[in-house]
Amino acid sequence: MTPDARAQLEYIAAGGNRHPSSADWTPGLLAFGAGINVALWNPDDEKTSGIWALLAGHTDAVNAVKILDFDDRRFIITGASDNTVRVWRQTTDADSSVPSFEESQCLKDHSSAVNTIATLPGTGVFASGAADGTVRIWQLEEGGEKIELVQAISLKPRFLPLATALAKLPSGETVLAVAGTTAVVQIYVQxxxxxxxxxxxSGHEGWVRSLDFLAESGNDLLLASASQDKYVRLWRFRRGDDAEADGGAGVSGIEPVKKSLSNKAHRVGSAADQYAVTFEALLVGHEDWIYSARWAPSKSGEPSTLMTASADNSLSMWSIEEASGLWVCQTRLGEISSQKGSTTATGSTGGFWIGLWQPEGKAVVSLGRTGSWRRWAYDAASDSWLQQPGISGHTQEVQSVAWAPDGSYLLSTGLDQTTRLYGEWKRDGTKSWHEVARPQIHGYDLNCITTLTPHQFVSGAEEKLLRVFNKPKATHALLSLLSGNKDTISEEDLALPDAANIPVLGLSNKAITAVDDTTTPEPSADPTTASLNPRTDSGDPTTSSIVPASTLTLSQPPVEDHLARHTLWPEHEKLYGHGYEISCVAANATGSLIATACKASSLDHAVIRLYETRDWREIRPPLAAHTLTVTSLAFSPDDRFLLSVGRDRQWALFERSAEGSEHAYALRKANPKGHSRMILDCAWAPSGGVFATAGRDKSVKVWRVTAEDVELVKTMPVEAPVTALAFAPAIAGGVVQMASGTEQGRIGIVSVDVDGEGWEGAKVEAVRRDLGPARAVTSLRWRPCRKGDGESEQVRELAVASEDGALRLLGVL
Incomplete structure (x- = not known):
């Protein structure tokens, strides 16, 4: 590729990693692990623009993230399952609203996955703990240009460190707390x-997952340790010999503690300046493992507050009650008890893995099992915490993307078994992208997706059938509101279902009808309407089957709880016929025909099946040409041709029959030597009669269909196997554009002047490397032209799906 295609980043969707140490928040920046990348986000951004960059460098999941300010420069320190610790240095001004970072150091001293990092603010000292049973102490020097290994601590008795914390004793000595796959917390002093x-x-009865220090007034330190035994223990570091011996005075709880609470005083520090470490309090109230414990930013005159995040789907805020002097839970955020125990398909979050305080203490964020961030902000007027839109994204590889035919929304699907819908939010001159719905939460990995109409899409998964979904009214209304589209509602829109739910132990989304807020629906005895009122064994309708109309009415992008519970699309049809897992799917321009293929190792299964969408019947016989898996299918813009490519290195061109059914296709041309290695993708040019193929032979080939044959027009070499292709849907200013994506994550743009030299002088221009993914591109799709779009210098939008788990939206000139 030759540099440089003009492109800009418009949106990134990426889910957070489920690890208690994988995120940190300082003023203007929240950094978190997103697959193998490090995502940068400012939750306080009034424009809600979301993630502005992904830092690529690690080759395995990022487990630990810490932000450290040192020598007037900001650093992000990350640890991952690739056994490395990487240091990222800020390259912009310290007060930049959108700071950028570059990797400055890669430390390879650990021999196993790095799971925890602790920093000592203002000193340049940080500690890393790994599954090799060691904790290493590091010192930043020369403004971060050099990093010195101060000490390698081998933990004895051996355990794997999962949590570390660093703090300064008032005497100036550094204290290090280490815990992990053991029930004890080890205290090291420099x-x-x-x-x-x-x-x-000692005292915990399970693994300790989180540690955090707080410097209290009066020269005391408080250490919070959160464990899988469902309890948090507080430990006080007090200078001198005046430590209280009574361990019961500070104990908090709502149930009797089974074993006596020992309060043995441990002595730490130097001989001349000793500290007593005593047990301070036991925080009881969580119903499941506690993953995270963080102290609120200390404020003069205000009581200390500790926030814990638990697998019981709650965030709890603990502080001392003035009347009793006990530590109690003052605020609880998250799910209510009646919603617990539900499956992921009906909205269970699977627990909160991370809880972080805003540096000013006026807001908190939490990461759940679905990879989405929730955000609550404190409202002084109501004296309550109000949930606000957060950010979300896939947590595993994104396999396929598809735009609505009118460009009103974007769909993505992936190996985290979800299909997600993204739309624009336009208000007061500001535009931002958000996840607006989660149409499909499945039990199989999802491989491919395509849209039929603005109200219908079809997806294929690691199962032998395809599923067709209809847009519910709630999603349609919200998309129209957010985008500012005031089009008149058609009869087709009025026929849309209200919402959908998915039965427990089921895979098929069922349409449900919203009820008036003042109406209590009666359970139905008619089995044909059981989907409207599914019942539990006790006879009560389940909460997910009764949706008040007001619940579905929103004025801003939905929060995660709403996304997971109320934005499913009802399933309209299932398409059977294939013998193995679905590999690809495509729809024609009018949405009247679907072409699909499945994984295959023989001619019998490597067939292309066609389904018409009026009666949802298969058009027989299936189209045969390939001997191995068909990897991609594409209809020509005029629906005259159907193109297929496969792992058998050939492409096949099927032509619509001139006589008979409009959906009858027959093989016109097959090229068994189209490429020297397997072909991975294909696409049609908008001008018609021209298509492109690409594959593992590191080339993109352009072909032209003539009256007699198909001729090769141009072969463009690329430095890596090409995994994705897409043509812009229309010719703008006499130029047609084609995008390509490689196995290394590089994106290239080919611009061809159709009125000039054409394809003869075509070259692949590379998009800036930092705008592309860190792993292979799996799918590329240009946004269809919308009403009122001109052919001037408008920015075209390109959706990019990749194996690094992120969805990117690029604006290309």
């Missing part, structure tokens, strides 16, 4: 240049 184990704090 003596000279080395850290020595000086205390072992």
């Amino acid at each position: 003596a000279g240049d080395q850290f020595e184990l000086q205390a072992t704090l």
Whole structure:
């Protein structure tokens, strides 16, 4: 590829990694692990523009993220399952509204996955703990240009560190707390240049997942340790010999503690300046493992507050009650008890893995099992925490993307078994992209997707059938409201279902009818309407089957709880016939015909099946040409041709019959040597009669259909196997554009002047590397032209799906 195609990043959707240490928040920046990348996001951004960059460098999942300010420069320190610790240095001004970072150091001293990182603000000191059973202490020097390994601590008795914390004792010594796959917390204190184990704090009955220090007024330190035993323990570091011996005075709980609480005083520090470490309080109230514990930013005159995130789907805020002097839960955010125990398909979050405070303490965020961030902001007027839109994205590989035929929304589907819908939110001169619905939450990995009409799409998964879905009224109304589209509602729109739910232990979304807020629906005895009022064994309608109309009415993008529960699309039809997992699907321009193929290793299964969408019947016989899996299908813009490519290195061109059914296709031409290696994708040019193919032979080939044959027009070499192709849907200014994506994550743009030299002088121009994914591009789709779009210098939008788990939206000139 030759540089440089003009492109800009408009939107990134990426889910967070489920690891308690994989995120950190400082003023203007929240950094978190998103697959193998590090995502940068500002939750306080009034424009809600979401993630503005992904830092690529790690080759495996990012498990630990910490932000460190040192020598007037900001650093992000990350650890991953690739056994490395990487240091990212800010390259823009410290007060930049959108800072950028570059990798400055890669530390390869660990021999196993890095699971925790702790920093000591203002000193350049940080610690990393890994599954090799060691904790390593590092020192940034020379403004971050150099990093020195201060000490490598081998944990004895051996355990795997999952949580670390660093703090300064008032005497100036550094204290390090380490915990993990053991029930104890080890306390190390710096003596000279080395850290020595000086205390072992026992009491927990499960693994300890989080540690956090708080410097209290009066020269005391508080350490919070959160464990899988469902409890949080607080430990006080007090200078001198005046430590209280009574361990019961500060104990908080709502149920009796089964075993006595020992309050043995541990002595740490130097001989001349000793500290007593005593058990301070036991926080009881969570019903499942506690993954995260974070102290609120300390404020003069205000009580200390600890926030915990648990697998019981709640965030709890703990502080001392003035009347009793006990630590109690003052605020609880998350799901209510009646919603717990539900399956992921009916909206269970699967627990909260991370809870973070805004640096000013006026907002909190939490990461759940679905990879989405929830955000709550404190409202002083109502003295309550109000949930606000967060960000979301796939948590595994994104396999396929598809635009609505009118360009009103974008669909993506992937190996996290979800289909997600994204739309624009336009208000007050500001535009941002958000996940607006989650139409499909499945039990199989999803491989491919295409839209039939603005109200209908079809997806294929690791199962032998395809599923067709209809848009519900709630999604249609919300998309129209957010985009500012005031088009008149058609009869087709009025016929849309209200909403959908998915029965427990089921895979098929069922249409449901919203009820008036003042109406209590009666359970139906008619089995034909059971989907409207599914019943539990006790006879009560389930909460997911009764949706008040007001619940579905929104004025802004939905929060995660709403996305997971109320934005499913009802399933309209299933399409059977294939013998193995679905590999690809395509629809013709009018949406009247679907072509599909499945994984195959023989001629019998490597067939293309056609389904007409009026009566949803298969058109027989299936089209045969390939001997191995068909990897991609594409109809020509005028629906005259159907193109297929496959792992058998050939492409096949089928032509619509001149006589008989409009849906009858027959083989016109097959090229068994179209490429020297397997062909991975194909696409049609908007001008008609021209198509492109690409594959593992590191080339893109352009072909022209003539009256007698199909001729090769141009072969363009690329430096890596090409995994995705897409043509812009229309010719703008006499130029046709084609996008290509490679196995290395590079994106190229080919611009061809159809009135000039044409394809003869075509070259692949590379999009800037930092705008592309860190792994293979799996799918590319240009946004269809919308009403009122001109052919001037408008920015065309290109959706990019990739194996790094992120969906990107690029604006290309």
